[in-house]
Amino acid sequence: MQSLLLELQSIVGISHVLTDRDLTAWEQDWRKRAHGKALAVVRPGNTTEVADVVKACARHRAEHPDHPVSIVPQGGNTSLVVGSTPDDSGQQIVLSLQRMNAVRAVDAANLTITLEAGCILQTAQEAARAAGFLFPLSLAAEGSCTLGGNLGSNAGGTQVLRFGNARELCLGLEVVTAQGEVWQGLSGLRKDNTGYDLRDLFIGSEGTLGIITAATMKLYPLPAAQLTAWAAVPSMQAAVTLLGLAHRHLGAGLTGFEVMGQFALSLVDKHFKQLRVPLFADWPFCVLLEISDHESELHARTQFEGLLEAAMIDGCVGDAVIAENLTRAEMLWHIRESISLAQSEEGLNIKHDISVPVSGIPAFVQATDALLEKAIPGVRLVNFGHLGDGNLHYNVQAPIGMDPAAFLRDFEPAVNRLVFDSVMAHGGSISAEHGVGSLKVDHLVHYKSPVALNLMRAVKRALDPQNLMNPGRVIEV
Numbered sequence: 001m002q003s004l005l006l007e008l009q010s011i012v013g014i015s016h017v018l019t020d021r022d023l024t025a026w027e028q029d030w031r032k033r034a035h036g037k038a039l040a041v042v043r044p045g046n047t048t049e050v051a052d053v054v055k056a057c058a059r060h061r062a063e064h065p066d067h068p069v070s071i072v073p074q075g076g077n078t079s080l081v082v083g084s085t086p087d088d089s090g091q092q093i094v095l096s097l098q099r100m101n102a103v104r105a106v107d108a109a110n111l112t113i114t115l116e117a118g119c120i121l122q123t124a125q126e127a128a129r130a131a132g133f134l135f136p137l138s139l140a141a142e143g144s145c146t147l148g149g150n151l152g153s154n155a156g157g158t159q160v161l162r163f164g165n166a167r168e169l170c171l172g173l174e175v176v177t178a179q180g181e182v183w184q185g186l187s188g189l190r191k192d193n194t195g196y197d198l199r200d201l202f203i204g205s206e207g208t209l210g211i212i213t214a215a216t217m218k219l220y221p222l223p224a225a226q227l228t229a230w231a232a233v234p235s236m237q238a239a240v241t242l243l244g245l246a247h248r249h250l251g252a253g254l255t256g257f258e259v260m261g262q263f264a265l266s267l268v269d270k271h272f273k274q275l276r277v278p279l280f281a282d283w284p285f286c287v288l289l290e291i292s293d294h295e296s297e298l299h300a301r302t303q304f305e306g307l308l309e310a311a312m313i314d315g316c317v318g319d320a321v322i323a324e325n326l327t328r329a330e331m332l333w334h335i336r337e338s339i340s341l342a343q344s345e346e347g348l349n350i351k352h353d354i355s356v357p358v359s360g361i362p363a364f365v366q367a368t369d370a371l372l373e374k375a376i377p378g379v380r381l382v383n384f385g386h387l388g389d390g391n392l393h394y395n396v397q398a399p400i401g402m403d404p405a406a407f408l409r410d411f412e413p414a415v416n417r418l419v420f421d422s423v424m425a426h427g428g429s430i431s432a433e434h435g436v437g438s439l440k441v442d443h444l445v446h447y448k449s450p451v452a453l454n455l456m457r458a459v460k461r462a463l464d465p466q467n468l469m470n471p472g473r474v475i476e477v
Contacts, residue, residue, distance in 0.1 A: 001039060001091075004060045004069060008042050008093075011052045016043040016099070026094045029085045030078050030141075031344075031351075033439070036086035039069065041094045047174060047182060047213045050095070054211065054468075055180030057093060061466050070471050071095050073207035075118060075146030080351065081437030083206045083473050084149065097148050100213060103127045111219045112171060112188040117148025117212050124217070133219040136163040136255075140337040148212045154204035156433030158336075161388035162255040162292070163220070165433065167203045174214035175202050178464035186216050201459065206435050207470040209463045225297035228256075228290050228329035229304055231311070231320040232283035237362040238316040239287050239387055245314065246289060249307040253300070256290030257388030258336050263397075264384045267342035268335055275335050279319050287387070288336050336384070343382050343395060347404035350396040350415050356428035358390045364426040365392075371418055372396065376411060391432040394419065420447055436474045444475070 009017045018026075018041040028035040044050045054071065061068045074084040074096050086092040097118040104114040106127070113135060115124050121142040128135035137150060139157035149155075151173070155166045163169060172187035175198075185199060202210055233239045239259050246254050265280035280286055293300035304322055311317035323329035343349055356364045365383065372379050378399030385392040396415050398407035420430045420443060430447050431440055445453065456475045460467075467477060 001067065001069070004056060005040055007056045008040065008053060011056065012042060012044050012049050016045070017041075018043070023094075026074060026077060026096060027085055029082045031080060031082075034082045034085055036092070037088050037090045038072075038086040038094045039091055041096055043096045043099050045099045047100075047176065050097075050100075050176045050211055050213055051180045051182050053093070053095060053180075054176055054178065058178065058180060058466060058468055061468055067091060069093060070468050071207075071211075072470050073097065073148070073152070073211045075149030075152070076120065076141065076144045078141040078145040078149065079153065079437055080353070080434045081431070081439040083153065083435055083437030083470075087472065095211065097146065097211075097213070101146075104214065106131045106133075106219075107188060108132075110188045112216050113219055114186060114188075114214060114216045115147050116214045117146060117151075119147045121145050121147060121150060128219055129222070131219075132222060134222050135169075135217065135219055137166060137169055137217075140340060147215060147217075151203050151212050151215055152206050153435040154433065156386065156389070156391060158256050158258060158290075158333075158386065160386060160391070160433075161257055162252065167200060169218050170199065170203060170215055171218060172216040173199050173202055173212055176211040176213055178210055178466065178469050182213075183210075186214060188216050201463075204435070206437065206474050208460060208474045209469060211469070221294070223292035223294055225293045225295075225300045226255075226290060226329070227293070227297070227300045227304055228288065228323040228332050229308065229320055230278055230323070230332050231287045231289065231308065231317045232279040233285050233287055233316060234283065234318055235362070236285060236365050239285055240358060240362060241314065241316040242287060242311050243358065243388060245311050245316070246307055249310065250291050250303055253291045253293055253303065254289070254388070255292045256288065257386070258288040259384060259387040259392075260286050260288070260336060260339065261381065261383035262286075263380055264339045264343070264382045265335070267346055267382065268338050271342040271345040272338055275331065275338060277335055278321060278332075283318055288332060339382065339384050340393075343397065346397060348408050349382065349398070349404070350408065350412050352394045352396070352416075352419050352430075353391070353432050353434040354394055354419070354423045354428055354430060355389075355391045355432035356423060356426045358387065360426045360428070361387065361390065361392065364422060364428070365394075367426075368394070368419060368422040371422065372415070375414065375418060378402075390428075416443065423447075438473055441472065441474060441476060 380397040382395040
């Protein structure tokens with residue numbers, strides 16, 4: 001291994017091959033579910049260095065099959081499924097792309113921005129806004145997650161309803177293959193019908209097929225006005241009814257539709273009192289809506305008021321407020337984005353990132369809530385998420401008085417099985433936007449069709465025959 005480390009030092013520089021310091025920031029996942037042991041953290045500064053690192057590791061793996069090194073690509077290390085941290089073998093290279101964070105180009109006429117994979121999502125948003133455009137990918141970790149990780153996991157977030165997942169926002173990629181070759185696919189074309197869509201193979205592959213080093217992403221005009229409303233609803237079915245009304249009243253202007261259960265909001269109220277959570281105490285669910293209008297704030301407010309009036313007449317909304325200014329709108333969104341942090345403050349929990357057809361969500365929630373309460377009396381359900389695109393973060397908290405660590409140890413397998421079985425019974429998916437990583441790789445064989453799994457294995461073997469890239473993630477070969 002020493003010869004490999006020396007070669008890596010010659011490629012990226014001695015100071016960018018980390019071995020003899022505390023590597024917790026790279027070796028431990030964000031949720032602190034796993035802490036591995038890396039052979040080294042390697043921090044290349046450009047695509048050529050990435051390619052040379054991969055070539056060196058591939059050669060070493062071929063020459064030393066008894067001590068096979070492998071590569072774990074890593075961006076901001078914000079994965080929620082343990083998809084970007086090393087195992088405990090001490091034989092994995094963590095290839096950190098954080099130094100590759102440049103905004104390469106903004107093409108105003110083509111409405112595109114080209115960014116390196118280590119660019120922090122918030123930086124990408126700010127670069128777009130500085131050029132007079134909107135880059136709509138938005139999620140709670142945007143201050144630390146990176147574009148490469150967003151694409152590797154096909155991240156979703158709060159504006160999927162209008163703009164789609166990371167996949168829909170990407171027009172082209174630059175990728176280093178598992179053989180250390182560079183695919184220059186940074187096209188800004190919206191039409192290119194010349195064979196297989198290689199871009200979509202790498203998006204969502206979680207670094208198991210190659211390493212995304214840069215991407216060309218879509219931009220949109222900045223809206224003339226954005227308004228946010230907070231509505232209290234009497235049931236999940238009422239939230240779905242409100243969504244239908246919002247589609248009819250707001251059309252393409254509807255850019256956000258988030259649902260939050262009462263217990264989820266009570267945790268924010270308990271742990272972050274300063275956020276002043278509205279309306280939640282007397283209602284089982286609240287909904288956060290956003291409209292982006294290209295006419296004026298007056299037009300947007302008139303549309304919002306018309307929607308909420310119709311919803312109250314219908315009975316699907318019991319009470320509502322429209323944010324009176326940008327500061328209050330940001331505070332309402334901050335409440336939504338603080339649910340995960342509040343849940344962490346409450347103690348360890350079992351997280352689920354599931355999707356179900358929107359029409360089936362009320363039945364899924366009713367059935368699964370009842371099954372969990374029967375299996376674990378007093379269980380607490382932290383239910384929130386992107387109702388507009390059918391994605392719930394249906395998380396399970398221990399009953400009051402039960403040790404959270406013991407709860408995970410004793411109940412996590414059974415809870416996962418119960419929830420995932422219910423998801424499939426309602427026509428859904430066990431992973432909506434977080435990916436598979438290592439936490440769900442064993443579940444995939446039970447909830448994905450054998451035909452799909454065989455096709456995925458064939459792709460993995462074809463593109464990465466050495467199993468060099470992020471082994472043990474997404475699909476076992």
